[in-house]
Every structure is written in structure tokens, then in C-alpha cells.
Amino acid sequence: MPELPEVECVRLGIESVKGVQIHKVEWNYPALWAKETVDPQAIESQKLINTHRKGKYLILEFDRHLLLLHLGMSGVFLLQDSQVEPRPHTHLVLKLKGKGHGSDSASLNGWELRFSDPRKFGHLHLIEKGEASAKYSVGDEFERWSKLGPDALTRSFHGKYFFEKCQKSIRDIKIFILDQKVVAGVGNIYASEALFRAKIDPTRPANSLNLTECTDLAKAAKWIMKKSVEKRGTTFSDYRLTNGKGGSFQSFLKVFQKENETCPGCKSHQILKVEQDKRSTFYCRNCQK
DNA sequence: CGGGCGTCCTGTTCGC
């Protein structure tokens, strides 16, 4: 499940081919695309000039268009030689033309950016660049993007902001922090991990947290996700970097998918697994209050 | 507007 750190690592991988020209676009599953999307073929002959990320959304910026991507549950974005057999469920292929000049211009010829998504929970949307993207933040005119809360790694996500949001909700704090309109980027893995680090019981109502606790939780979420980016993300089954390799943060997880294991904090209680909003939450009832 | 739930999808795991 790609969350903020995994998406950031994918972005960094794509960033390495910045400047490349798109030779040809192939896609085969229209349902993955937004209804209002521009024909994906429009980016043929355009150059990839930049990459952006907000929460779990990724934006590939071309000369005249923006490609907005969500990896969903099982989406991967691979940079591969066309000779390599594509993974099953490859739904979008951007064939690259090379960097256009210099001695390494041929180095990317025949290479492809490939989007594969077995469970088809991903989402793709191509739009023309608007005035807003030039003047403000890239992609802000995009409806889904504009509804997102502040990216979890930015300064806009701070204790006071989070506290004010929490005050208005009676939902469990674990469920609340997963709401992308509140803060963008936190998913199921890092929600459990951040709450453990902040020593907060995931089943508490959001509006029961005081300012200090909200500040601690925001800091914990940032700390965890920054560490994960350094380790190239958490790999369980599907997630892969653009080079096809997995990250290593899974070995640093404290509670996620560790039901019945001894808590690494108190070393006396077992990690519990509970269901919240049909999703698994892992925590230590002794350490988290 | 907040909150709860159904829906999409397929590889993996579970149960008899």
C-alpha cells in the first residue's frame, strides 16, 4: 500500500529521468482514467519537465499537460528497458525517447515508464496546464488535489492546525488521521506507527486529544515518514521503487502487522489488533493512553 | 457538514 513515503520514493525515481521526451503512449484500461481526462496521447512528443507530490498523489509535469496519478493499493511505476517483459496488469506505458542531446542521449532510448496496478484501485487523470499551475502550486486547479489537506511533511501540518481540526470530530483518532482532507499522505501503516510513537490510543475520539497530544502526533507522523523515505519505503507485497526493488522500512515497524508479538516499548504486553472502519489497527494498550 | 457504509478489484489466505 503506497503511502506518502512510498509515493515520494517513486517520485524521486521518476525525477531521475527529468528532461526525457515521451515518444509514444500506450494504455489499455480506460476505467482507471478520470471521466474528464484529456486523451493520454496528448503527451506524445512532450518532455517531462518536473515531478510533484501532495500526499499520496503524484504529478508528472509535461510541457503543456499535467498527469495526476494515484497508485491506489497495488500500483507500481517502473522504469524498464522495453526488452524486459512487462509485469502483468500493466495499464500505462510511456515510451521514452532519450534526453535529446549529449552523449547520453541514447541511454534512455528503448526505455519505458510503466504503470502496473493489479487491483485497479489506482487513478489517472491528464489535464492541460492552467494559469493556476504557473502562478500557484502545480495542480491546484485540479479538483481532487485541491480538496486535500496539507501534505503531512510540510510545515502547514502542525500541532495547532491538527488540534483545531480534531476539535470538530468525534471519530476515532486513527480513522481521523487517515482522512486525506485533514492531512494528506498518512495511510494505514503509518497511522498505527505514528500513534504508537506518540503513545496515543487509536480508539480515542479525535476531540479528546489536547494540543500537546496533537502536536506530538503530528511530529510522530512526520518523523516516521521521513525515516521511511530514507529507507526507501515499506515493502509488503506490491510496492516497488521505479527500479523494481523494494524498500526496507518494514524492518523498522514497531506495531503494524505484529499482532500478539511483545510490545517493543514496554516489553510486557502484547500488540493488539483491532478493526476500525473496516481496517486493521495495531497498538499496545499499555503504552498508548 | 459530519459520519457511516457500499463499491470498485484481484492476489493471497483461510476453512472445510
Place this chain on the structure above:
DNA sequence: TGCGAACAGGACGCCC
């Protein structure tokens, strides 16, 4: 052993 059922999970759309 094998096969079908249940499950996992992000975000949207619908309902109250």
C-alpha cells in the same frame, strides 16, 4: 489436497 469464500485496503459517492 483442492477449491470456493473471505479478506485486504484508498478514496469516492451516496445516504441520513
